[in-house]
Amino acid sequence: xxxxxxxxxxxxxxxxxxxxxxxxxxxxxxxxxxxxxxxxxxxxxxxxxxxxxxxxxxxxxxxxxxxxxxxxxxxxxxxxxxxxxxxxxxxxxxxxxxxxxxxxxxxxxxxxxxxxxxxxxxxxxxxxxxxxxxxxxxxxxxxxxxxxxxxxxxxxxxxxxxxxxxxxxxxxxxxxxxxxxxxxxxxxxxxxxxxxxxxxxxxxxxxxxxxxxxxxxxxxxxxxxxxxxxxxxxxxxxxxxxxxxxxxxxxxxxxxxxxxxxxxxxxxxxxxxxxxxxxxxxxxxxxxxxxxxxxxxxxxxxxxxxxxxxxxxxxxxxxxxxxxxxxxxxxxxxxxxxxxxxxxxxxx
Amino acid sequence: xxxxxxxxxxxxxxxxxxxxxxxxxxxxxxxxxxxxxxxxxxxxxxxxxxxxxxxxxxxxxxxxxxxxxxxxxxxxxxxxxxxxxxxxxxxxxxxxxxxxxxxxxxxxxxxxxxxxxxxxxxxxxxxxxxxxxxxxxxxxxxxxxxxxxxxxxxxxxxxxxxxxxxxxxxxxxxxxxxxxxxxxxxxxxxxxxxxxxxxxxxxxxxxxxxxxxxxxxxxxxxxxxxxxxxxxxxxxxxxxxxxxxxxxxxxxxxxxxxxxxxxxxxx
Numbered sequence: 001x002x003x004x005x006x007x008x009x010x011x012x013x014x015x016x017x018x019x020x021x022x023x024x025x026x027x028x029x030x031x032x033x034x035x036x037x038x039x040x041x042x043x044x045x046x047x048x049x050x051x052x053x054x055x056x057x058x059x060x061x062x063x064x065x066x067x068x069x070x071x072x073x074x075x076x077x078x079x080x081x082x083x084x085x086x087x088x089x090x091x092x093x094x095x096x097x098x099x100x101x102x103x104x105x106x107x108x109x110x111x112x113x114x115x116x117x118x119x120x121x122x123x124x125x126x127x128x129x130x131x132x133x134x135x136x137x138x139x140x141x142x143x144x145x146x147x148x149x150x151x152x153x154x155x156x157x158x159x160x161x162x163x164x165x166x167x168x169x170x171x172x173x174x175x176x177x178x179x180x181x182x183x184x185x186x187x188x189x190x191x192x193x194x195x196x197x198x199x200x201x202x203x204x205x206x207x208x209x210x211x212x213x214x215x216x217x218x219x220x221x222x223x224x225x226x227x228x229x230x231x232x233x234x235x236x237x238x239x240x241x242x243x244x245x246x247x248x249x250x251x252x253x254x255x256x257x258x259x260x261x262x263x264x265x266x267x268x269x270x271x272x273x274x275x276x277x278x279x280x281x282x283x284x285x286x287x288x289x290x291x292x293x294x295x296x297x298x299x300x301x302x303x304x305x306x307x308x309x310x311x312x313x314x315x316x317x318x319x320x321x322x323x324x325x326x327x328x329x330x331x332x333x334x335x336x337x338x339x340x341x342x343x344x345x346x347x348x
Numbered sequence: 349x350x351x352x353x354x355x356x357x358x359x360x361x362x363x364x365x366x367x368x369x370x371x372x373x374x375x376x377x378x379x380x381x382x383x384x385x386x387x388x389x390x391x392x393x394x395x396x397x398x399x400x401x402x403x404x405x406x407x408x409x410x411x412x413x414x415x416x417x418x419x420x421x422x423x424x425x426x427x428x429x430x431x432x433x434x435x436x437x438x439x440x441x442x443x444x445x446x447x448x449x450x451x452x453x454x455x456x457x458x459x460x461x462x463x464x465x466x467x468x469x470x471x472x473x474x475x476x477x478x479x480x481x482x483x484x485x486x487x488x489x490x491x492x493x494x495x496x497x498x499x500x501x502x503x504x505x506x507x508x509x510x511x512x513x514x515x516x517x518x519x520x521x522x523x524x525x526x527x528x529x530x531x532x533x534x535x536x537x538x539x540x541x542x543x544x545x546x547x548x549x550x551x552x553x554x555x556x557x558x559x560x561x562x563x564x565x566x567x568x569x570x571x572x573x574x575x576x577x578x579x580x581x582x583x584x585x586x587x588x589x590x591x592x593x594x595x596x597x598x599x600x601x602x603x604x605x606x607x608x609x610x611x612x613x614x615x
Contacts, residue, residue: 225461228453228456228461231445232453232456234445235439235443235450235453236439236440238400238403238405238434238438238439239436239439241403241405241425242428242433242434243429243433243453243454243505244426244428244429244430244456244457245425246425284444285444288444288446289443289445290449346440347442347444347491348442348443348444
């Protein structure tokens with residue numbers, strides 16, 4: 001298997017810019033998809049009108065302006081953000097646990113965040129926190145407890161694939177029973193709670209963008225600060241330490257950042273599985289595991305993947321839509337089995 | 349040169365146990381500079397554990413480890429990495445880095461977070477690859493290497509740390525005879541050319557006799573014998589420690605001592 005030579009630094013920069021433009025173009029095209037029929041030309045006019053002149057010509061349908069700017073635009077932005085977040089978090093979890101089967105969903109960390117949100121909503125904890133921040137804070141509290149439990153359950157260091165996966169399964173079972181209990185005692189709010197366990201972008205709005213954007217972007221940016229430490233984590237604990245890595249400190253900081261990113265993603269979209277498993281794996285196969293190179297690609301690919309999955313989810317059926325989490329799981333579960341059966345499950 | 353005191357590493361009454369199992373039972377010894385020091389002993393005698401203590405990979409129960417007369421706990425991780433490099437036994441190489449990428453990681457302890465790679469960094473990496481004859485492998489992916497190639501790459505990565513000490517944990521155990529000699533010759537070369545001190549755990553008694561300057565023989569977590577390999581590996585000591593009947597003779601090819609072992613167990 002060949003990977004693109006890593007010394008071709010400028011090639012990577014050009015590639016990255018080209019792929020970013022492709023993502024922007026896809027965003028514009030996918031904006032015109034949906035139940036309300038808005039042509040691509042009209043979409044362009046409404047979007048450019050909104051950005052450049054803030055006025056729209058008379059012949060444009062007012063409801064189309066609303067649909068594009070208040071419904072579809074926040075939705076595509078959130079779907080991209082969440083994909084980026086999950087791909088970045090998956091990359092980091094795989095390095096921290098030195099295990100290619102790690103993913104915030106498989107480890108139960110997404111479920112932890114979802115449970116945190118549901119519990120926060122039911123108990124009224126969220127109301128105590130002013131503004132829109134009750135949501136991500138509840139999610140973070142749930143997610144960080146799940147992360148710490150997984151960390152200690154799986155034996156702290158040098159986690160074997162089986163012990164890590166079993167810890168994740170146990171965590172998911174445990175949280176889903178807690179979630180059922182919550183549902184049982186709050187039957188009047190079932191709709192509200194179930195949203196978090198079945199990932200969807202259908203309730204996207206600009207408020208949620210406002211929650212996700214700063215946390216996810218700052219979280220992702222801070223990962224680049226640790227790019228060399230992430231590389232060293234792939235080598236293994238003892239070797240990395242003899243090469244100068246302050247393992248414990250770096251691992252804890254990275255655990256907190258990746259949990260925060262995951263919590264932000266879950267708090268705006270619910271649980272969307274397998275993105276953090278598939279994307280880092282494929283990108284490593286193409287450009288190699290060096291994080292300075294693979295992380296930007298993984299983030300772009302993650303955004304692109306969920307954008308496509310969501311567009312598919314909301315336009316495949318004529319009158320209703322499928323939760324996007326179902327689409328990503330349909331793609332992810334077979335990939336997961338392929339990895340399990342393959343020798344590559346050990347290789348990062 | 350100020351640092352000619354000759355004592356590079358000093359263990360002082362070092363104890364370490366794993367659960368109820370006392371692995372190191374009061375190790376006191378010094379390892380001197382610029383030599384090939386071999387650590388030998390039966391399985392479970394504490395060789396690897398002793399090596400790990402040089403790198404502060406395990407917490408000390410009691411006792412001290414000194415490096416250049418300074419307590420090892422006074423070093424930061426990066427400082428330690430600039431002093432000593434380790435070639436571990438158990439690194440599996442399950443990653444898709446290229447050879448060059450992996451060796452470059454050895455520069456981690458020398459580079460700041462925001463500093464760019466300098467010419468010196470590049471030179472050290474190239475030099476490390478040349479010393480270990482891995483330059484031609486530089487664009488290969490680690491998982492494609494043979495055992496001997498991988499071992500040389502890991503040595504090269506440790507050399508990129510520009511260490512004064514190179515420690516290796518049974519570097520020849522899984523290699524065929526040709527590659528064993530190749531690695532041990534390389535270590536000799538590093539001592540004479542780069543003035544590096546080599547500390548190496550070994551199982552093979554003949555390699556120990558042929559290559560080391562000084563030998564520490566461990567058993568049950570204690571240093572049983574220490575000195576030149578010829579003085580440590582006598583028929584009597586081999587009988588006592590390994591429970592094997594051995595004869596020491598002259599290797600007709602090298603003129604050095606070698607061990608011939610009877611193929612029955614001691615008793």
